[in-house]
Amino acid sequence: MxxxxxxxxxxxxxxxxxLRTFRDQDGLWEEHKIEEVATPEGYEKNPQLVEQFYNERWQQFHNGCIExxxxxxxxxxxxxxxxxxxxxxxxxxxxxxxxxxxxxxxxxxGELSKGRCPRSRQTFLLREPFGPDHTCTCCIPAQRLRPHVVWFGEMPxxxxxxxxxxxxxxxxxxxxxxxxxxxxxxxxxxxxxxxxxxxxxxxxxxxxxxxxxxxxxxxxxxxxxxxxxxxxxxxxxxxxxxxx
Known part of the structure; x- marks a missing residue:
């Protein structure tokens, strides 16, 4: 035993x-450059694009068809x-x-169902897709939450x-x-x-x-x-x- x-x-x-995978022949990376949606630099440059990318994944998880x-x-x-x-x-x-x-x-x-405070690293459960109103409750002033996802160049x-x-x-x-x-x-x-x-x-x-x-x-x-x-x-x- x-x-x-x-x-x-x-x-x-x-x-x-x-669920579609990130690395298969028809995977998600073919629709977006990795550096645009899966790196800290990409998020800093265009947080709206990154949020849109993960919101599409979020919608896929919650459409009732994935079990x-x-x-x-x-x-x-x-x-x-x-x-x-x-x-x-x-x-x-x-x-x-x-x-x-x-x-x-x-x-x-990481987890797509959570957002993370970039300052304290505290995580918060998300019940709806990402938006500019998603902010933390641990900091003053409140910080905009980022996806709780490990990007390229970050430590698992x-x-x-x-x-x-x-x-x-x-x-x-x-x-x-x-x-x-x-x-x-x-x-x-x-x-x-x-x-x-x-x-x-x-x-x-x-x-x-x-x-x-x-x-x-x-x-x-x-x-x-x-x-x-x-x-x-x-x-x-x-x-x-x-x-x-």
Missing amino acids: YQQIVILTGAGISAESG PNAGHDALAKLEREFEGKLLVVTQNIDDLHERAGSKRLLHMH IGLDRIQHALDSCDLFIAIGTSGTVYPAAGFVDTANHHGAQTVDINLMPADRHSQFQYHLQGKASELLPKLVEQILQGKVINDQMLVG
Whole structure:
């Protein structure tokens, strides 16, 4: 039985719920230059454009058509029933994990549902799209809130907590992430170094340079429910374990 599990989720798990990804061939970056909508400099130059960009994402999340899929549900079930320690780290800024019921969750790239005070870094829940009237209540004078999203050139959130969890985990699972962007790309090396089993779940075939011990190719919504059941039954992942 595993004692401590760390799970990293990327754009792939949200894509199965109908959310477009940032890096796919038809991804959002093709409609906007990265430096215009995903850097501090772009925000300083044109905050209205950046707010519009994230407001379009906000509207997509709240149009009633986007719901958690079976992969999100499986991870929420694992949290409810797993007797050891569990941390889900997500690179996604949507709230699909929360909607599925996950609570032991860390958004390393921020959350679209929140705004952040640029002075105090305090966050505030947003119940409507960004606008000039969204200001903080922690400063005098009140500061205009910026999207609570980690942009290029900024440090991801919670790295110390993630590192601590990776140092002591015995199972690390990455789901729907390219594994090419640091620091997240280095998580598997840390887990391997400390003797954890490492598993990659992805639509794409395993890269020949992959550091993961096991690779499961397919949809997270199909593979995760089966894998979670096996973990909850106390089974240890091995080459003979049939998943899929």
